[in-house]
Amino acid sequence: MSSNPSTSSTSGGGGPCGACKFLRRKCVAGCIFAPYFDSDQGAAHFAAVHKVFGASNVSKLLFHLPVQRRHDAVVTICYEAQARLRDPVYGCVSHIFALQQQV
Amino acid sequence: MSSNPSTSSTSGGGGPCGACKFLRRKCVAGCIFAPYFDSDQGAAHFAAVHKVFGASNVSKLLFHLPVQRRHDAVVTICYEAQARLRDPVYGCVSHIFALQQQV
Numbered sequence: 001m002s003s004n005p006s007t008s009s010t011s012g013g014g015g016p017c018g019a020c021k022f023l024r025r026k027c028v029a030g031c032i033f034a035p036y037f038d039s040d041q042g043a044a045h046f047a048a049v050h051k052v053f054g055a056s057n058v059s060k061l062l063f064h065l066p067v068q069r070r071h072d073a074v075v076t077i078c079y080e081a082q083a084r085l086r087d088p089v090y091g092c093v094s095h096i097f098a099l100q101q102q103v
Numbered sequence: 104m105s106s107n108p109s110t111s112s113t114s115g116g117g118g119p120c121g122a123c124k125f126l127r128r129k130c131v132a133g134c135i136f137a138p139y140f141d142s143d144q145g146a147a148h149f150a151a152v153h154k155v156f157g158a159s160n161v162s163k164l165l166f167h168l169p170v171q172r173r174h175d176a177v178v179t180i181c182y183e184a185q186a187r188l189r190d191p192v193y194g195c196v197s198h199i200f201a202l203q204q205q206v
Contacts, residue, residue, distance in 0.1 A: 051147065051160070057155060061155075061191055065191060073192045080195070089176045089177065093183065093195065099205075
């Protein structure tokens with residue numbers, strides 16, 4: 001999968017995380033997005049996520065997951081979001097159809 | 104795929120479409136959701152779509168598609184939404200992983 005989030009360990013030290021940078025809001029300590037969207041490439045990844053799922057929906061989804069499951073959730077959410085922007089009709093379901101043809 | 108939207112031809116005649124019923128709003132003529140979410144099962148399908156993607160994001164996505172592509176878009180969006188509710192970490196990407204194992 002080619003859509004790994006831009007991992008950063010904290011939002012401290014270098015300004016807002018990519019999500020807060022994109023949303024133009026203050027990145028507080030404990031920001032739920034900061035570990036997964038760095039200040040550099042993270043903003044572009046988050047833009048796709050926000051456009052397709054909405055920041056609020058993703059925030060709620062992550063909040064209800066144990067911390068150790070959140071990275072995988074962010075990876076798959078980024079992947080789905082980018083696929084939906086590339087192909088607004090089928091999104092990543094086009095990959096499922098293609099794989100089903102091969103099986 | 105087991106998540107076809109509940110197709111109805113219009114929102115007229117039988118009260119609001121499933122989306123407007125769920126959102127508790129007036130279903131106007133030309134409602135973008137009405138052809139795909141009927142007043143009966145459509146509300147349950149739309150609840151999943153709204154929880155995962157948000158009504159506004161899906162409305163914008165459909166609005167930018169030609170009418171003849173919207174049904175397929177709604178089918179895949181319902182499918183992704185239901186998969187994400189069943190498996191909040193991997194969503195339908197778990198199906199991609201499973202199929203990739205088989206290929």
